Amino acid sequence: ELIFVLIAVMTLGAQLGSVSTWLLGPAQFVAGFAWTVFHILIITLQAFIFMTLTIVYLSIAAEHH
Known part of the structure; x- marks a missing residue:
């Protein structure tokens, strides 16, 4: 269950306009699904x-017996 929490906090501090959000968002979805x-x-x-x-x-x- 700790892995689910770690995947969920991948984009915890990201803002919508940030490049890391657009990179980590799909990565977070793929990692969570896998x-x-x-x-x-x-x-x-x-x-x-x-x-x-x-x-x-x-x-x-x-x-x-």
Whole structure:
């Protein structure tokens, strides 16, 4: 979540007439979008891993010896 905050403050002190605003504005949007997509992929991967581990552990616990 810290990365979202750092991306948000890229243009914190910039003024609309400044050149850095016109350069950092689109860069901020691209970086924010890329980080959001990456974040969603990681969340999905974590959910899949924990779901798989839950099924494996439940099947191990249910085995009859």
